[in-house]
Amino acid sequence: MTDDNSVNHVSTKALAELARAGYSSLLHPSMDVDFEVHHFRDQPGYLADILEPKPDRPEFLETLSSSANGIGLVIGTNTRGVPDKPTHRDKGGMQDPAAQVETGEYRYVFRGSARPNLTFLYETNRRFEAIVVVDAGTGPLTMRHATRLRDALHELSAMAIEVAEAPLLSVQSPVQLPVPPRAEFEEDLIPTASAKAVRFAIALPRPSAELAFALADRISSYCSEHDLGLWVRDTRLGCRTGNWFEIIGTPVRGDLPQDEEETIEHILPVTFVGPARVGSTRSIVEALADLPHAGVAGCSITLLDDLAFIHLQLALSYHLDTELVRTSAAGKDPASFMQEVMARTGNHGKKFAVRETAGDYQTFAGPLLDYVVPRPHRRLAVWLSWQMNRAGLTAPLGTLAEALADLKVGWSRNPLDAQAANVEYLVCRDLGNSLLRGKGKLSIPYQFVSSRYPKKSGEPSASQFCVALEDAWKARVKSADTNAHIREITISWREYWLGHWAAPIA
């Protein structure tokens, strides 16, 4: 932040972004941003299902989708179509309108709105990115992993505000580990699609080596102390998102649950939503540390339309009353939500304090779901990117599903299906010019790819599959009757091979 008397070095672009944010907010009757959050038991094809054009289905534009540990998440802002019911401030002008909750057996859908922080201006190309590796092994997630992940999350969110005085732009876990250069020739080296690691990006308010050093030093000493691996984004000219530079070697633990307390029984997906502010993630994670026996099994933190979406998979080693989750699922503030959870675990007197930066956030929790132990087989990460106009995600993902079917890979309702393709991560944003740019990561069973496309003439199976899928997708897009103008399609098993415009998306 600029103090009162300092010269204000604000770039023209940032000022234009501020004016644009103000313009967008005025288009909404209450100056709020509508959003929609889906928590569900992961099933490949869920995203495609909700995108199918039906009268009661919304049209997704800016979207984040992720799935891990058997739990899926879809977040969309300014979704079109539903709800058509006008929202009104039934709690007075000072509060956000009440959120609507639609609950199913394995699926909760929340629809609400929140006031965006219009001054949240951070250049997307100035960022410090890194991957902290908890365990490179493919074994099941234990409470030990989840606690490590929670502590790492706490550390990096604290570091963002204490060192850089800047926000976390995105956090994602689990993620794919960096692809070694030799993987081109030795396919066994291609890392599996997701690993117990957390990838994050912190905005750099001023691009300077000094600040980058300060951040890197702090996270590097934390990783050394806790025996974690660390990769930072390769910032050298010619490198782009997906190029990583190893700082501390990757640990392989293969931790197995030693006792009952070590086993993750359930996972409670929780999403906190509120105006994007510097330090809001730290406020939430800091308060969560007081929850007993609760780790973080995965997380997806992102900013859409100047709103912060902090999605955490709370790993619990005990059973929580589903009824409680249902009653507390409706947009309470974080402190009240945590207090209720504590009360149900017997700690009635415990008071939670959430700092002001996230104190007024809305909390959406549930349903409580079982942790799904991943199958031991390796899955190939297939990165994809595309560009389109603001016509909704139905067309690109519908054509992608058709292209996958052409290659005899399909969505499957069973998350453990060895032949199923799954959307592990997908983000679609309007980067300021009314063009939507999407980027995602599919996971495909590696065995299927290698048997279907055996390595020949030195061309790896993964490359053959990606080329085939890209061609099939382009062909499907060409023949599709859509006005989405989908173009710049790229598919690759290496993230840094994606189209150049995909760089700032995270």
Added chain:
Amino acid sequence: MQRLKGYDALIEAVRSVSLPAAPPRTSIEGAAVGLSFLDTVLRLNHVRRITDRLTVVEHRSAQRTTEVDVDLGMLDENQRQAAMLFQHLVSQGQQGVTDRAATVWVPVARISRRSVTPVDVLNASGQKLPRLTQYETSRLLASALFHLLRGILASDPQARKNGTPLNRLLFKEHEARWLIQAGLQTLLTDRNHPQSETSASRPSGPQAKARALALEVLREHKALLADYRSLLDIAVNDYLLVVALDSRTDEHLLTYDAPLRVTGPRRQALSLPAKLRANSRGYLAEYQSTIPAGLRSYHLVVETEAGVDIERMYLSTDADQVLVDELATDLDTLADRLRTAQETPEERSSVRLLELAADTTLRQVAELLRRKRWDADQAEFTLDEEGLHEAARLGRAAVNGEIVSDSNGQNGRPITSRGTVTVESLRSAAGQLRRAEAGLDLALENDPVRSRAHAYWRRHAGRLPDGAPQTTVKAGLVLRDTTAAGPISVFCYAVGIGAIAYLMAFLLTGRAFPFDSSTAADFGRIDNTASVITVLLLIPGFLYTRLALPDKHSISGYLRALPRLVAQLCVGSMAVVAAAIAAGSPGWIVELLFSIAVVLPWSTSLVTVYPTMAGWLRRRQDKTKRTLEQELWLIGAPAWVHGGALPNGRRWPADAVFQSTGAES
């Protein structure tokens, strides 16, 4: 007097306007349009190219016409909607709305409010385009900035805490909120702005509470409103040039005359060195302007009056300045870090971080110097890297992959012990980048066509500057007088006048050397004074009219100020002699004046040819011949042109500096 910044002016307005009893009228749709106009004018994503046409008319006088290539197809969906929304707003309830639906209102530039020159925008066929009045634009901006302010304040956590000043202002004490609204509206729509603060005494009277609350919120949330303050500053100090365009065509070429300010020496009539310099090096004009930070392409076309040629022209921008400042600071940081690492052995992770940061910075240095080298090649000179040798060496090491250690490869040892990069070399490179003005680039017009020259600049591919609000453009021009009646004709005239005076003195006295003590009597006894006076006045006067000296306000007149002075001295000296004869002055006075009329023209004639001779001699002697790099440096090109090392002496001062009036973009 120092002008108040936009936000301080708002505080002053809140302090000054009367308290409203009802909410001031603002339009939400107008606010949306205003914000979109601000977004468009700051981004200018629909402007493909800007061409400035500068016509140097006479000394200290130039006209500038700006051409803007607009592509409506590059407006994004929001901007296009807002442009059409405004058309709907102004067409409400009127007939023929469908005809007007083809019109979109698009901002194309910002003009500083300091300029009062009316701006006419013409389309490609020369027709004037309708444009919004300043009042209409200001109303839109006032609505826009109030709603934006409210939106920003409402998202602060304090807004929902009962009892906080912000909560009271937004939800409870409406007069205070209206007061800010009224202050904004008055500030933006009034013709003039406050230039100074009134006494900052505490508000008093029955309405003091609301005013004090409004001022308290504005002061307390200054940090939160940092970006808003910059936006307000633009709205307060600049006008948006919003024109109506036909939306059925995407491509539009617009032109408008943009005002220029002139600085530089006003009069140098009696300054002989300055005249000699202008004769010798030519007329040096400088043009300074700013262009939008996101603009990729810029043309500058310069034309001069007939008879004045453009000998050389360069164009330089500070597009890389932010990058160079960052690089120099980073190099210093790296030097500190390397020293620490060498003194106290660190963990491998720290060394890896250092190697990555060093490689990142040095590759950027190499890329920057590569661009400078190619700039020099384009300008047909070779970049002397002497002044940038350390930066160049480190850059080469980075490009060759010698920075990052690799346990399996050739770079086995870490950066701290390898010796390629040292603390001293990093510091030296940082200093070199700063001294060599490496943040400035160069485009040179080497072969101007007589009185017309143009320079083309294109932003290099890569990231757009983050910190720089606008890019500063500077152009330097050397103009030469090429008309036939140059110094040589004045030389001949002066020699001729001296000869006439001598001949007349010789004929009057009958002596080859007519100026000694014995000839005074002859000068006192001139019989036919009328004829002598006629000869002394008529012939020099006639010849003077044949000299065709240019208008003294023109560039040629400035360049030939010295020959003009010489010619005037010559004809003046003859007039004085004639006056003395006519008045029947004593012989010694006439003799003295005759001698002056001979000596003065002959001696001053040498002055007129001095610059020509000096230039010729310089060209003959290779040792003193100026290189292109030296000349460019002298006329204001960046220091790196001359290898980063400054030659002895100072740069030539410009004869005139033309500046755009601040914020055109």
